[in-house]
Amino acid sequence: MPGFELFGDEERKEVNDVLETGVLFRYGFDPVRQGHWKARSFEKQLAKRLGVAYCHLCASGTTALITALISCGIGASDEVIVPPFTFIATIEAVLAVGAVPVFAEIDETLCLDPQALKAVITSRTRAVLPVHMCGAMACIDEISQVCERHDLILIEDACQSVGGSFNGKALGTFGKAGCFSFDPVKTVTCGEGGAIVTDDSTVYTHADAFTDHGHDHKGNDRGLEAHLILGTNFRISELNAAVGVAQLRKLDMMIDRQRQTKKTIKDALAQSDKITFRQLPDPDGDTATFLSFFLPDESAAQKTVKKFGEAGVDGCFNWYANNWHYISHWDHLKQWHTAAKLPSQSAKHCPDYQNLTLPQSDDIMRRAISMQIKLAWTEEQIKQRIEKMMDIIGFLKS
Numbered sequence: 480m481p482g483f484e485l486f487g488d489e490e491r492k493e494v495n496d497v498l499e500t501g502v503l504f505r506y507g508f509d510p511v512r513q514g515h516w517k518a519r520s521f522e523k524q525l526a527k528r529l530g531v532a533y534c535h536l537c538a539s540g541t542t543a544l545i546t547a548l549i550s551c552g553i554g555a556s557d558e559v560i561v562p563p564f565t566f567i568a569t570i571e572a573v574l575a576v577g578a579v580p581v582f583a584e585i586d587e588t589l590c591l592d593p594q595a596l597k598a599v600i601t602s603r604t605r606a607v608l609p610v611h612m613c614g615a616m617a618c619i620d621e622i623s624q625v626c627e628r629h630d631l632i633l634i635e636d637a638c639q640s641v642g643g644s645f646n647g648k649a650l651g652t653f654g655k656a657g658c659f660s661f662d663p664v665k666t667v668t669c670g671e672g673g674a675i676v677t678d679d680s681t682v683y684t685h686a687d688a689f690t691d692h693g694h695d696h697k698g699n700d701r702g703l704e705a706h707l708i709l710g711t712n713f714r715i716s717e718l719n720a721a722v723g724v725a726q727l728r729k730l731d732m733m734i735d736r737q738r739q740t741k742k743t744i745k746d747a748l749a750q751s752d753k754i755t756f757r758q759l760p761d762p763d764g765d766t767a768t769f770l771s772f773f774l775p776d777e778s779a780a781q782k783t784v785k786k787f788g789e790a791g792v793d794g795c796f797n798w799y800a801n802n803w804h805y806i807s808h809w810d811h812l813k814q815w816h817t818a819a820k821l822p823s824q825s826a827k828h829c830p831d832y833q834n835l836t837l838p839q840s841d842d843i844m845r846r847a848i849s850m851q852i853k854l855a856w857t858e859e860q861i862k863q864r865i866e867k868m869m870d871i872i873g874f875l876k877s
């Protein structure tokens with residue numbers, strides 16, 4: 480899964496370009512940068528790869544989400560529908576802009592259930608923020624239809640799914656804005672980095688300004704540039720962007736390799752009648768960073784993960800037990816443990832997360848196991864992995 484597995488001379492060359500000029504800032508310094516514009520070049524490459532008009536690179540996936548929400552006009556007291564299975568950053572981003580996260584159930588795609596989503600729409604709902612989890616897509620066409628029908632803004636968290644697609648269209652390009660992460664463990668990494676993509680020129684202009692204190696980036700004298708809006712500093716440095724430029728060129732190769740490995744393992748496991756697989760609305764658009772499957776119940780899932788671990792089959796998770804990716808362990812959210820009062824706590828309709836129940840999601844998450852697909856595995860390692868997994872799954876009672 481992670482691009483860091485493939486670091487090499489390509490990354491070193493891009494970083495050295497930046498070190499040689501000494502210009503670590505992504506804007507300005509035209510005379511001394513010797514034509515090196517790493518952040519800009521990454522933005523051009525990613526926009527082209529995804530088939531989208533605009534891309535803005537920033538400090539992280541989390542700041543990309545905050546920037547996308549703000550640039551789409553989402554703010555204080557607006558309700559944003561989110562899934563309970565995601566990295567907590569999605570929820571933090573909604574809270575950071577003063578908006579209110581409202582949870583809807585997931586389905587066996589491991590992403591937002593388009594039907595369940597309808598049930599939590601209120602007059603205060605402004606946006607829907609589905610997350611394309613573990614390298615593959617939500618039912619994004621149905622979700623986008625619900626958004627259209629109810630006049631809601633669609634923003635995609637595609638942080639885990641760069642390069643994925645649904646019916647040939649890139650994930651992250653279905654709504655008003657899409658967000659990506661290039662943190663140290665993502666498919667493409669900048670060390671730290673993130674991006675907002677959009678076809679909407681206003682969203683782009685706002686994102687570009689917001690992440691750099693509101694600068695309109697129109698002059699060549701920074702001190703004289705106009706302040707378009709109030710912003711903050713969510714900038715990426717040229718050093719981080721440089722790593723990403725080299726990594727992005729490897730994206731298609733990484734996805735190809737992951738798909739091959741995943742297919743080999745999935746075909747073998749499919750012979751067992753003890754497991755079923757995660758639903759993929761378009762299997763051809765899967766980036767194959769994970770193989771996710773379901774056991775009959777929670778106890779079987781826990782036992783299986785434990786046995787995998789003991790047998791040296793690493794990189795397998797039962798997300799239900801993970802502190803950071805599923806709401807069951809988000810006590811700090813349920814009890815509003817914050818360093819300071821958040822605007823959403825003062826909202827008239829501040830949600831009671833403590834008493835929220837999500838039975839459909841709980842059932843799915845309890846039974847789910849995800850296995851990371853590594854780029855570095857050799858054919859022999861894959862073969863051994865399959866043998867061990869089949870052995871362990873074979874012991875399960877049907």
Ligand SMILES: *Cc1c(COP(=O)(O)O)cnc(C)c1O
Binds near residue numbers: 610
């Ligand atoms: C990684 C991730 C983020 C946050 O990205 P960072 O770059 O680590 O801030 C947000 N959402 C999801 C689903 C992620 O996996």
